Amino acid sequence: MTIRPDVTPESPVDEQPAIGLIGMGAMGNMYTRLLSQAGWKKIYICDLPSKYEALKAKYEGIAGIHVLKDGHLVSRVADWIMYSVEAEYIDKVVAQYGPSTKMGAIVAGQTSVKSPEKAAFEKYLPEDVEIVSCHSLHGPTVSPVGQPLVLIKHRATDDSLRLVEQILKPFHSRYVYLSYEDHDIVTANTQAVTHAAFLSMGTAWHSSLAYPWEHGLYVGGIETVKVNIMLRIYSNKWHVYAGLAILNPSARVQIDQFARSTSEIFKLMLASDAAGLRTRIYDARRIVFGTAPDARVRAPILLSEDLLDRFSLGKKPSSGLSPTTRQSAPPNSHLSLLAMVDCWARLGIKPFEHLDLAATPIFRMWIGVAEYLFRSEARLDAAIHAALYETAHRADDLEFVVGARGWSQCISFGNFELYRERFMNTSAFFESRFEEATKVGSAMIQALMDSSTELDAKPPP
Numbered sequence: 155m156t157i158r159p160d161v162t163p164e165s166p167v168d169e170q171p172a173i174g175l176i177g178m179g180a181m182g183n184m185y186t187r188l189l190s191q192a193g194w195k196k197i198y199i200c201d202l203p204s205k206y207e208a209l210k211a212k213y214e215g216i217a218g219i220h221v222l223k224d225g226h227l228v229s230r231v232a233d234w235i236m237y238s239v240e241a242e243y244i245d246k247v248v249a250q251y252g253p254s255t256k257m258g259a260i261v262a263g264q265t266s267v268k269s270p271e272k273a274a275f276e277k278y279l280p281e282d283v284e285i286v287s288c289h290s291l292h293g294p295t296v297s298p299v300g301q302p303l304v305l306i307k308h309r310a311t312d313d314s315l316r317l318v319e320q321i322l323k324p325f326h327s328r329y330v331y332l333s334y335e336d337h338d339i340v341t342a343n344t345q346a347v348t349h350a351a352f353l354s355m356g357t358a359w360h361s362s363l364a365y366p367w368e369h370g371l372y373v374g375g376i377e378t379v380k381v382n383i384m385l386r387i388y389s390n391k392w393h394v395y396a397g398l399a400i401l402n403p404s405a406r407v408q409i410d411q412f413a414r415s416t417s418e419i420f421k422l423m424l425a426s427d428a429a430g431l432r433t434r435i436y437d438a439r440r441i442v443f444g445t446a447p448d449a450r451v452r453a454p455i456l457l458s459e460d461l462l463d464r465f466s467l468g469k470k471p472s473s474g475l476s477p478t479t480r481q482s483a484p485p486n487s488h489l490s491l492l493a494m495v496d497c498w499a500r501l502g503i504k505p506f507e508h509l510d511l512a513a514t515p516i517f518r519m520w521i522g523v524a525e526y527l528f529r530s531e532a533r534l535d536a537a538i539h540a541a542l543y544e545t546a547h548r549a550d551d552l553e554f555v556v557g558a559r560g561w562s563q564c565i566s567f568g569n570f571e572l573y574r575e576r577f578m579n580t581s582a583f584f585e586s587r588f589e590e591a592t593k594v595g596s597a598m599i600q601a602l603m604d605s606s607t608e609l610d611a612k613p614p615p
């Protein structure tokens with residue numbers, strides 16, 4: 155029987171699509187929960203056969219969710235199937251279960267990098283199977299409402315695309331239609347290079363053997379974003395970041411430029427080359443933010459740092475004592491942000507174009523913070539001055555340069571094992587704060603989303 159593209163969770167059960175999910179990690183579980191809550195009544199899920207009993211126990215008694223032993227059984231029954239496994243394994247897993255796909259079914263992947271997924275689907279799926287892939291551009295602890303959800307109609311009829319849209323409609327995400335190729339270019343520009351910055355921060359703080367919320371240098375305001383997002387990334391699965399950086403050919407170029415920007419700016423700092431540093435940073439500012447960055451052509455993402463203070467994991471040193479508290483910690487060079495904007499400028503990346511199209515919450519926050527620093531000449535000059543003449547952050551800046559180069563090399567060598575070791579080593583250092591950071595980070599992301607939604611709703615002044 156063909157499934158009508160306008161089917162809804164209220165349609166009779168025998169008219170509903172059988173939904174199949176292969177891989178029940180963080181994203182597979184999120185999709186199962188959301189699809190079941192939406193009212194879809196035929197959901198078939200599996201993970202590795204070794205996890206069958208545990209998965210059965212987990213979903214015991216939930217109507218409409220059927221736990222199966224492996225991907226063959228899911229593939230045989232499902233009208234829409236999503237593979238939600240490690241990008242590194244997608245070839246192997248599709249090779250295994252792809253040939254069992256039900257005739258006429260629609261197949262998707264949730265992988266964060268699409269070129270290996272596309273190759274695997276084309277290689278192993280039967281000809282009579284359609285491909286409409288997807289990618290939720292947010293992690294499993296973020297509400298999908300209003301977040302971008304990429305749909306890739308690669309080998310499918312318009313009705314099949316409509317059916318997929320209908321199945322995922324209860325997420326209330328914003329559909330973004332891309333090709334497989336454009337997906338990988340956009341996510342290299344947005345995710346991969348952004349993650350490189352936060353991974354390097356974590357490596358730097360770990361190398362200094364210092365928790366950044368403890369000594370007052372990284373507490374409050376935009377420092378809160380750096381610390382919370384760094385923790386958020388290190389608390390996620392290493393393979394998610396390894397896959398989208400190592401397997402996406404565009405990502406290597408961007409991450410290499412980020413490392414180069416970082417070390418070149420640091421060399422200008424060491425040489426106390428005030429004119430050279432100022433020219434370089436202001437050139438980057440003009441390229442990324444335009445000739446009149448102070449002009450309010452669009453509402454800024456981040457309105458004030460005060461919004462961020464309540465999500466800080468540490469206490470501001472002079473909190474409550476002085477109205478100039480933000481100056482109480484020595485000024486930061488914000489090397490990571492100077493390098494990020496320099497990197498965007500040198501690669502010709504237009505972050506605001508991506509923002510409107512396919513920004514993850516982390517990328518949105520990161521541009522928000524960069525914009526906050528770069529829009530104001532006073533703030534930017536303070537950072538440049540600190541970069542040249544302040545020494546409080548210099549040791550951490552040095553570790554940041556080393557960290558950025560290390561991540562770039564690891565990714566360009568395509569070395570998953572080295573990536574895992576680097577990631578897990580630093581992740582273990584920060585582990586004690588993950589639970590709290592996940593909650594605080596989600597609340598911070600939501601607050602920023604809410605404040606920009608309110609702004610969007612207001613007429614321009």
Ligand SMILES: NC(=O)C1=CN([C@@H]2O[C@H](COP(=O)(O)OP(=O)(O)OC[C@H]3O[C@@H](n4cnc5c(N)ncnc54)[C@H](OP(=O)(O)O)[C@@H]3O)[C@@H](O)[C@H]2O)C=CC1
Nearest residue numbers: 177178179180181201202238239240241264265266293394
């Ligand atoms: N986490 C995130 O923030 C996001 C992740 N993604 C992407 O979604 C995909 C899944 O990520 P995520 O859920 O976080 O990762 P997880 O590691 O949590 O989940 C992947 C699951 O797939 C299982 N698996 C591996 N091989 C098979 C197989 N042959 N049959 C059935 N199950 C199998 C894994 O088992 P085992 O652990 O034993 O290998 C694991 O349980 C990745 O490609 C990721 O890039 C996309 C958006 C956001």
Ligand SMILES: O=C(O)C(=O)Cc1ccc(O)cc1
Nearest residue numbers: 266291292293345514515516
């Ligand atoms: O927002 C981010 O960049 C994250 O870190 C969460 C994430 C990770 C992988 C994805 O494919 C999509 C979102």
